Amino acid sequence: MRFVDEYRNSELGKRLVDRIHRRSKKPIRLMEFCGGHTVTIFKHGIRQLLPSTIEMLSGPGCPVCVTANADLDRAIALARFPDVVVATFGDMLKVPGSYSSLQEVRAEGGDVRIVYSALDALDMARRNPDKSVVMLGIGFETTAPTIAASVLEASREDVSNYYVLSMHKLCPPVIKALLDSGEVRLDGLVCPGHVSAVIGSRPYDFLARDYGIACVVSGFEPLDVLQCIDMLVAQIEAGKPSVEIAYRRGVRPEGNVRALETMGMVFENCEANWRGIGVVPESGMRLREEYRRFDAESVFEVEVSLPREPEGCICGDILRGVKTPLDCKLFRRVCNPENPVGPCMVSSEGSCSAYYLYGEGLAD
Amino acid sequence: MCLAIPAMVKSVDGLSAEVEFGEVSRRISIWLTPDVKPGDYVLLHTGYAINVIDEAEAIKTLSLLEEAADGLDSWNG
Ligand code: SF4
Numbered sequence: 001m002r003f004v005d006e007y008r009n010s011e012l013g014k015r016l017v018d019r020i021h022r023r024s025k026k027p028i029r030l031m032e033f034c035g036g037h038t039v040t041i042f043k044h045g046i047r048q049l050l051p052s053t054i055e056m057l058s059g060p061g062c063p064v065c066v067t068a069n070a071d072l073d074r075a076i077a078l079a080r081f082p083d084v085v086v087a088t089f090g091d092m093l094k095v096p097g098s099y100s101s102l103q104e105v106r107a108e109g110g111d112v113r114i115v116y117s118a119l120d121a122l123d124m125a126r127r128n129p130d131k132s133v134v135m136l137g138i139g140f141e142t143t144a145p146t147i148a149a150s151v152l153e154a155s156r157e158d159v160s161n162y163y164v165l166s167m168h169k170l171c172p173p174v175i176k177a178l179l180d181s182g183e184v185r186l187d188g189l190v191c192p193g194h195v196s197a198v199i200g201s202r203p204y205d206f207l208a209r210d211y212g213i214a215c216v217v218s219g220f221e222p223l224d225v226l227q228c229i230d231m232l233v234a235q236i237e238a239g240k241p242s243v244e245i246a247y248r249r250g251v252r253p254e255g256n257v258r259a260l261e262t263m264g265m266v267f268e269n270c271e272a273n274w275r276g277i278g279v280v281p282e283s284g285m286r287l288r289e290e291y292r293r294f295d296a297e298s299v300f301e302v303e304v305s306l307p308r309e310p311e312g313c314i315c316g317d318i319l320r321g322v323k324t325p326l327d328c329k330l331f332r333r334v335c336n337p338e339n340p341v342g343p344c345m346v347s348s349e350g351s352c353s354a355y356y357l358y359g360e361g362l363a364d
Numbered sequence: 365m366c367l368a369i370p371a372m373v374k375s376v377d378g379l380s381a382e383v384e385f386g387e388v389s390r391r392i393s394i395w396l397t398p399d400v401k402p403g404d405y406v407l408l409h410t411g412y413a414i415n416v417i418d419e420a421e422a423i424k425t426l427s428l429l430e431e432a433a434d435g436l437d438s439w440n441g
Contacts, residue, residue, distance in 0.1 A: 002372075002405070003422055012429055015434070016429070016433050034366060036365075036366055063365045089365065089410070091365060116410065117411025118411070119393055119411045120411070140366055142366040142368065143365065146410050146412040149396060193366075194407065194414065197407055197414050220367075227425075227428075227429060227432070246425075248418065250415055250417060256414060256415045262395065
């Protein structure tokens with residue numbers, strides 16, 4: 001596939017790895033924020049190829065994983081409402097909430113349907129006027145504009161049975177929260193590529209300026225990630241942290257202005273609850289007053305019990321970058337993709353799933 | 365979940381477009397990239413084009429990758 005295969009050339013990759021070995025002198029710690037990058041790094045064994053000077057940490061960039069149980073429980077409760085169809089991206093189906101999962105509710109007769117796009121959910125609403133279709137708004141800045149566009153379309157056509165349960169989250173504020181907690185120290189950040197396709201690279205400026213962290217926006221093929229790491233090493237070795245874009249084919253400094261406008265028309269920022277991290281101000285999005293009639297949270301009165309976490313699961317610590325799946329007593333022994341205990345094993349982009357599928361800890 | 369794949373625009377009809385990736389074609393929304401034309405490549409995410417791929421930059425990156433692998437010093441030129 002064009003714009004994909006060219007960036008998988010392994011011979012070029014080897015030479016880039018050599019270059020990183022030559023250039024990296026001081027011990028540094030980099031975080032890949034995005035779960036998509038975690039998958040690329042594990043799948044291609046990039047951690048093992050890097051010099052011992054570079055330590056890679058996985059960040060909280062998996063929307064499924066960071067959805068707090070309190071929010072997930074509400075989605076699950078909605079699926080029990082009569083005449084409600086919950087439309088969701090497939091990843092959410094198996095995630096265990098406090099007491100049940102969407103999959104379990106579906107097995108008990110709840111109407112939960114997997115969609116590929118918010119467009120499908122909107123279509124479902126058009127075709128089933130006697131049902132209320134609730135699209136679960138899970139995702140970062142990559143996905144939020146698509147859900148926003150679906151709301152604008154519903155509004156334009158006056159589709160009165162389409163709703164969104166917005167659990168969207170914003171990346172820059174949570175990166176700040178992680179750093180401010182003082183729990184993790186970072187020298188550089190592999191910035192998320194498709195979040196940045198929307199928001200651009202400027203929202204990371206404060207990281208270089210105020211926190212002295214090197215930032216490079218990366219694509220998702222192995223050469224993209226190696227290029228990004230090499231650029232980060234160069235910045236850090238030169239002692240000049242800044243914000244650069246390696247993924248120039250997909251990301252401009254200003255982002256996609258039309259997508260940002262669409263998102264801003266429908267959503268306003270609010271605090272959000274992140275699994276393992278807690279409530280972070282200005283890190284979530286809710287529907288604006290003008291679009292409240294599409295807001296599932298305002299329209300349906302959902303009551304849920306106090307949330308609880310799966311016993312023994314340390315997803316929260318993993319999402320903060322302070323532990324790895326290997327620190328979890330349940331990893332592999334009890335928890336695996338067939339029988340996941342926590343979201344980091346359910347999501348294909350979760351750290352536990354990446355460790356499980358691509359080898360690290362196999363000897364364990 | 366922030367996965368997006370490159371897809372080529374075949375035809376445009378208002379705010380919707382027919383795109384092709386690999387052997388698959390699909391109708392998508394171009395609400396977020398209303399100016400795309402047939403022949404453009406977009407980043408496709410959950411049924412929407414979230415940005416247009418800059419082909420010139422893609423080619424430049426590849427030659428920079430070659431140069432960097434050959435040991436030249438800078439990513440910037
Ligand atoms: S291995 Fe399973 S139980 Fe352990 S942290 Fe990961 S998801 Fe939770």
